[in-house]
Amino acid sequence: MGDKEMTDVMIVLSQMNKAKNVVADVKRLQKLFWDDADIMATNEIQIITTKQWADKYKNDVQALADEKGYSMEIIEAPQQ
Incomplete structure (x- = not known):
């Protein structure tokens, strides 16, 4: 698995x-x-997972x- 797939993601x-x-x-x-x-x-609700x-x-x-009427936002950690 490459580095890109291991990027942490937060779904809010x-x-x-x-x-x-x-x-x-x-x-x-x-x-x-x-x-x-x-x-x-x-x-x-915050979901912290991998990409x-x-x-x-x-x-x-x-x-x-x-x-359920939530607003969803996906935030990816910056690439290092």
Whole structure:
């Protein structure tokens, strides 16, 4: 696997309104990524994973974001 695939990626789901069950959404994302990501939630959900896993699951995460009304942003770590 090349260096490009090992790039850390953060996917951020920001709440568009406050009437969300974030815990249920985090559990759904944890089932999707299993041990391949660290997932944290405060007023937004943060998924820290590798580019490989982010690319694999970004459509599923976008579907959740669309369904639940989140704004999704993907931030890649700078290349070294």
